[in-house]
Amino acid sequence: MPEPTAHIPATRDEELLCCLGPGFPALAGSDPDRVARIRDEVASGFAALTDVAHAVSIFGSARTPPDHPYYRLARTLATRLGTLSFDIITGGGPGIMEAANRGARDAGVRSIGLGIELPQEQSTNAFVDLSLQFRYFFVRKLMFIRYASAFVVFPGGFGTLDELFEALTLIQTEKIRHFPVVLAGSEHWSGLHRWIRAQLLEPGMVSAGDVELLVLADDPDEIVEIVERSRHRQLETYHPPGS
Template sequence: MLRSDAQQPTTHDQRLLESLGSSDHDWRHADPWRVMRIQSEFVAGFDALSDLPKAVTVFGSARLGEGTPEYAKAREIGEALVSAGYAVITGGGPGLMEGPNRGAHEAGGLSVGLGIELPFEQGLNDWVDLGLNFRYFFARKTMFLKYSQAFIALPGGFGTLDEVFEVLCMVQTGKVTNFPIVLMGTDFWGGLVEWIRSQQLARGLISEGDDELFLVTDSVSDAIAYIVKTHKIMTDNRLKTPEKGAE
């Protein structure tokens, strides 16, 4: 997708969700065509990622860039995932998305970025080997879920929290296999985990064990070991190595 350096007043997501209130009622004519555009994003994503090997998605803030401890750890995570045999997927932007892409690229692995259209352009970072830009958040989220077998969340803002709880909800409800989820950073995530247990679990808003659908750690090696160990007992076909001569 050709992207402009100029800031955009609105995004495709915004125009889709707010078009009903337009005074000229263009939505009567535009929305049916938007369906085709949405369909094209799914087709392009499925086509580009269909041969992706086993992969781990790393979420994190765009605002913590090179020079921060979080960026250094993100870069270390990308390198460690490649060493463990995984491709690395991120949101493709700067900061804690760039870090894992950079670590994966420098380690000789496959570095994937799934970008999103925002009012002010970010663009894919320079360490992405395979990149896609999406207009619609829901299409992009589907690609994260469909082509990842584990998720690591570094510190981040509302977008990172949205992605974490999306994955937790899909695992909790059985919409996807019980993929390993790692929350990286005990200081950052500890308060949220305590709230989940003291409010949601204690009041019966989630079930016993839902507060254990993730690992909270500061250790990159422990995070990778947890993912590898969990994958050894999972049944997802994408985690199996094809037998010699098999199609």
Template sequence: MSAPTGSSRNPLPQLRRFGIWRKNGSGRDTADARLLETPRSSDFTHTDPWRVMRIQSEFVQGFDALADIGPAISVFGSARTKPESPYYAVGVEVGRRLAEAGVGVITGGGPGSMEAANRGASEAGGLSIGLGIELPFESGMNAWVGLGVDFRYFFARKTMFVKYAQGFVVLPGGLGTLDELFEAMVLVQTSKVSQFPIVLVDKAFWGPLMDWIRDVMVVQGLVSAQDLDIVALVDTAEEAVELVMAGKAGAKVAGRG
């Protein structure tokens, strides 16, 4: 039956599918048809739906590679640390002591302090893990990584640092190191993770930052004084490893989700 004269009804019915209105006309406009159509260019690989699949694949890749590594500690620090720097020497010792304590060492897989911690773990016969990131100014995995996973997306990589580690040792570093440090502090503060020790190495470097938080942020009521207890400051690799291990580094393994 034809529509009454003057009706506003559309000549073809409309169906709502996943939030998009389409006319139910030619079969050429179906999802299957669009899927099987030969793309005219590679533009589809730059669309948001495709990115979602790629992000998902990064999580799957990370979970698959790291699921069975056992207890581990993430070690952070600057990629700009030179081999002759005392920070590099501390990083090597931290990695070595963690390996000797029977836990794996996870770093960002790059040069500098990350290389140092991987080197210490590798030379001590421990599990040396690198979680790399695609950056224009870094040259890939350092030579001391035994198990490496590359990521395009920071948030996928950062999830792996926390999910598969039972604590952080943080060496002096720049913005990337601060990013990891504060994210870990927020996760502990908000009870997203528990039994998660965070140890900062070198009181002279980290002390002024903690003083600023105490003297400015706490005074203005922006953070609580007890939030400073989330981290511990030490001066040596020996102290750092003792503290991070005393924080029951394996406690999160049983409850890992």
């Protein structure tokens, strides 16, 4: 039987995760530097986005071509939201992200792209006005959530699902304020919605209120109305510090 091949970490972060322990004191001792990088990444993100008052984070597949109906819907929706003074935040890549940034550019509002360092380099699309690059996914997701008045989630892969369920978990556990989470493209998302109801709601693993956090919609007018209605509620319930 051949000897098993040793796993070679592909990145510095993976190397740190694989090799933590007493046998690797040099790597274990690098934790303070890692913490400092995380702190700096959070601080620089906050500084760059500090004047973003109302924005919508739009997610979806990087592989959606420009002639796809979802691409056109994302661009139209972002333009409509932009006319209501919502800035648009995406992951800054191609596909749905490009469509949303393009719509923001059409409307003349800030078109923000929060990129991520990956082994396979993904270039920032040409319609991003403010581009930030992150090393850590969790810091990047913090920025998506901190500055969003709503999430609009188009069909996408694992990354899109990660961002969707992170927001749902934080809202469900009241770690963040309740904002709309809209699933754009009911034909795509209806299967997931049925599965959640059948496999999570019926056995009592989530509540009816948890399921209601998700809104399926196809019409840009409906999505805009949901987002705008939520903004008015947020303004009505906001109390300045010391009031």
